[in-house]
Amino acid sequence: MAKDSVQKAEVAAKESPLPAAPVPGLPREILATGDKSEKSTEILRNLLNFHLHGQRSDASTTDPADLWPALLHPFRDMRNIRYEFPLLVASDPRQKPVQSLSSRIDEIVEESGLEGDPKERLRRHAYQFEAALKGALAENSSANLTQLARQVGDKMLASATLEESRKSVLSLDIDTVLAGLPQAAEITDTSPDIAPKLYRSVATRHWAMQCLQWQADLEQLVHGLGDILRSDAENRPEARSADHLRNVLGTGKGEDLDFERMSAMLAKTRQADILPEPRSRRIIEALALLKAMLPVYGVDSELAPPFDPALYAGDVGEAVVQWNLRQIAMVEFFRALRIAELELENHYDPAKHDRFFEEFDYTHLSAGERALCPPVVLELSQQGLDASAAGALLELLDSDAPIKVILTLNAMDEDEFSGSPAWPARLAGAVMSLGSAFVFQGTGSNPEALQEAFSAGAAYPGPALFSVYAGTGAGGSELPPYLDAASALEARTLPCYRFDPSLGAEQATRMVLMNNPRPEQTWVSDIFSYFNAAGEESAMELTFTHADFLLADRRWRKEFWVLDHDLQEEALLPLVEFLALDVSQRVNRVPYVLAVDAGHEIRRVAINYRVLKQLLSVANRWRALQEAGGVDNSHARILLATERTRLESELQAKTVELQQQTESQLDQNLGELTREIVTRIADQLISGASVPGMPVASAPPVRRSQVSAPAALEEVAAPVEEADEDDAPISLDEPYIDSVLCTTCDDCTKMAPHIFAYDENKQAYIKDATSGTFQELVLAAEKCPVKIIHPGKPKNPAEKNLDEWIARAQPFN
């Protein structure tokens, strides 16, 4: 299981400066030796009593404490297993926020530029360093990376018993690794609070990026408003005072200039207009509101912001209060912002805008503006939640407020063993059915998926719920938190999925079942290797279920019965086989799972009805999720079956039809062929006997159409050509200008402004030909550079030298 993500480190045995960690050997199968016949009925009664009522006959004996589900046995020593943890969480928002130590170490080796043996040596040293670092971290779940890495490096060198030359190589390699690790980062192992920790890192980075994009715009706006006020201040009479003038010029020139006289002189000059009182008040107010929000958007400012965007709420009531505060601040801010935009363009019209801005509230904010509201982050843990919070939480998640809820789960059972309410573990499903909130459910074992979901959820313009199980921590599971969380995913106890309503209206695009192993199966199975009773290495396929998950939980231990090696009973059967039985066949049967104890011995563990009930409801929920996520969807299956039946029957009908057609065609062809053969034979017989030249009897009579075409079909008369209006002759008697070709050169309009004028496109036309002489028209036509003035015929026959002008007008008409 999870073999892809977990690989064993190649630990250099010989050269290792550290004592090699014990590699767990394969578990052993123990042969049953006891006799069974005598106690058979009593044993069966005891087993059934346990299975059906939870009562154990041997309550006094204690089960082996260190009992692990069989499939998890290879992971007993996590130090030599390379997996997603510990994580490097960068504190600098410009760096990759989260990366696993293993992948960073691999990158360092690849980036080293070494090849061949030196590279392999560096790899080994780096892996040793990684294991040592993990060991050092085990004491506390998170630490400063640079410090801890330095300590571990020094310790490795100090404890290494190597020749000087090899030691210096080791020292160089450790330096390479140290240099490759990110500066200013925290190294953190998996822990129950990994989700809020990761979310803070991802969300801080996301918010910083979002602010970066519009900081400049916001500052521009603030400075634009400031400019208006500053230039207005300079226009006011006070600005002409001697003191002000002195201040403006600064020090050093005080003695050379007479500011009093300058002020007196300026007082006589024309007074510039100053801003009307309401406008300057409006600008001052808007500016103050904008400036107050600068620190929220990451701009350095000495002002205190109206709220602290980095403050996280710890309970639902606090979140509601925070949201209300922010909502008021954001509405005021965006009102000021819009007023600022209008004022900068001087488009603010009190008659129109005053009322709008009076009624301005959260509903008026655009999607883009809402995205710029810093979300309220609510960090909850399953433990502390009481039922009264459920309603308020659902209400919050059903609103359109940007509230991000990070819910840390610590109990995966439905009973009272954990002391935590069960409903929070089902909250994600309930919220998904509301349809408007971003929902993520997953485990802390996959930081990559967490990180992706967190950044998508942080960007989602509405509420988001992240429901994360990161292990129970001490007191709960036997397993370390990573394995605990990973096995919850593996056992379908807490499947991973994401529901993002911003991806479209359809379930298929919104909902993704992801990172679940073999999503098409109910349970996951894997190969389990062991030494059989004969001491040979052997393997079998084992299924990992919710029962295995519960087995690792100490609080559930009394619901499991570790059976004696000697116990032989036909009523016992593996859980998978038990589940495969019909309910009626399960009577008098007791299911068991396999586990391995601290002594590497394989044990059978019987389970009781409580475990079975949990297992069945987990399977039920997984099936419902499969359907929602489009895996073996029953609607689709039914539709597919119906369509298949329809298509098959259609196909069959078509086949039958085609067959019939072919047969009838064949019959017809056969008939025709027979007829033709008979006719030919007859023809030959007849022609052989008849006089040549006689028409063949079978030939059809020649028909000649004598009917002439009807008169109506004679050629249609050609259509009468339509008169082209454009080509209609323009009277040559009237003067005119081709105005569209006029180049606006001012010649004609300057020569005879009483005759020529410009139209709305600033091109000349003849305004009034009668107001001037024909001579003027002809002179203008001659002067026109593009020759578009046509003088026409003179209006006044009494004009002087008319003959000459008519002759000169000729080329232009």
Next chain:
Amino acid sequence: MFGLKSESILKLDEEYHELGDYAGKESRWCPGCGDNAILAATQKLCRDKQLAPEKTVFVSGIGCAARFPHYMGTYGFHGLHGRALPVAQGVKIRRPDLNVFVNMGDGDCCSIGTAHWIHAIRMNMKMVAMLHDNNIYGLTKNQASPTTPIGRNTATTPHGSLLKAMNPLTVTLGVTNVSFVAQVVEWIPDLLYKVIEQAFNHKGFAFVRILQRCPHFMPTLWDQLLANPDNLAVLDSENGVQLSDATAKVYKTRIAHDNSDLHAARQIASLEDKVPLGILYRDESVPTYDELKRPRRLHAPELAEAVLNKSFDRFGIFPNNAGPIGD
């Protein structure tokens, strides 16, 4: 900003600007001067695009053409000899929201302002640069400019100009980062308007050479073109300008051209027998300096002062080991 305006519920009543709103003082150019045609076309463009007069700037250097800003009802900057482009670039870099137009004569652009011209092409900042090319210095009374035809008698070349005229098109097309080059004559108003419109739509530095009449000093300069419109070849390309029917009837010569092909554009620009009209070259993908250089953070006076003071403090001498004030 932030996409708020389009989403805002407020619907601002838009003011409509008429052609007259873009007119400044009355033109004092000679009657018949081509500058009038360019002015009319530009004012029409401003009206059709409804450019806010307070958001539009015309920048010029010195010369007849440089009087252009005076005749526009917008903001303007009548600059120094040959310095129209650096002023326009300064305006654009500080106020990217303004529509910037540059009007230069052939002396302004191709003689004293050449260095600015070359670098303005390379920097490719969004603006429309119009070269009013009448092949003569008009304002200084008939002096030879770089585009004056060889052999022409002028006040500065009384025995005829000795050098072959410079071709501003091939120069522009030879500079790195060139992104829009067009040529047009001012006496085809339809084409003039459409080319300036395309230049305005262009993302970067749009260079338009406008062949222009000077009725006073060069009355016969374009006679060959005016008398015989076939000498004008309109570039026929897919995303070029389309002539109106009335204009197309008069100007019939066409050259098929792909204006994304820089090499072809250079060949066409070098034609000697025909005058190509239209868009020779355009490339919207060339990066523009104003975008590249757009300040990410504002340089406020207070910020500058704080930084300066911090620097000064490093060299300051403080009595009695007292640190700088406010430390």
